[in-house]
Amino acid sequence: QVHLVESGGGSVQAGGSLRLSCAASIFSQTYCAGWFRQAAGKQREWVSSITHNSKTGYTDSVKGRFTISKDNAKNTLYLQMNNLKPEDTALYYCAALVGGCGIISSPSPYNYWGQGTQVTVSS
Numbered sequence: 001q002v003h004l005v006e007s008g009g010g011s012v013q014a015g016g017s018l019r020l021s022c023a024a025s026i027f028s029q030t031y032c033a034g035w036f037r038q039a040a041g042k043q044r045e046w047v048s049s050i051t052h053n054s055k056t057g058y059t060d061s062v063k064g065r066f067t068i069s070k071d072n073a074k075n076t077l078y079l080q081m082n083n084l085k086p087e088d089t090a091l092y093y094c095a096a097l098v099g100g101c102g103i104i105s106s107p108s109p110y111n112y113w114g115q116g117t118q119v120t121v122s123s
Contacts, residue, residue: 002026002112004094009117012084016121020079022094022114027075032101034110035068035079037090037119046105047092048079057103061087084121091116 008020020035027033034049048058048068056068067080077094095110104110 004096004112004114006092006094006114006117009092009119011120011122014085014121014123016084017080017082018084018119020081020092020094020117020119022077022079022096023075024077024096024112025075026096026098026112027070027072027077029098030100031096031098032104033068033070033077033094033096034104035077035092035094036107037088037092038116039090042090044093044107046107049103049105050077051102052100055103057105059105081119084119086121086123089119089121091118 004024006022030052035047036044038044050056050068065083069078093116094114096112
């Protein structure tokens with residue numbers, strides 16, 4: 001059974017920063033991954049993705065503020081979040097699929113998911 005383990009969430013004031021991490025044994029293989037978030041009462045939305053060859057994509061609302069990256073030596077995926085805004089408040093999930101791919105912004109192709117980590121940004 002594959003587990004994606006997320007960490008790094010928390011509560012910050014607007015303008016602050018957090019770095020989310022997602023660790024998994026499957027990250028020792030070729031993989032693509034993404035971050036999604038779900039605010040209370042809203043649908044899950046795509047935040048960012050990284051391809052097997054480290055090309056990245058972002059939803060417009062986080063461009064210039066968030067950075068997705070991966071450390072293959074540590075089998076870990078990251079999401080660096082700077083200049084956080086109250087509208088970034090949500091439960092953040094990492095997702096992955098083994099193999100090569102392009103930028104995937106839909107949740108359906110991902111077959112591995114983390115349990116979610118809460119990010120709360122106060123004004």
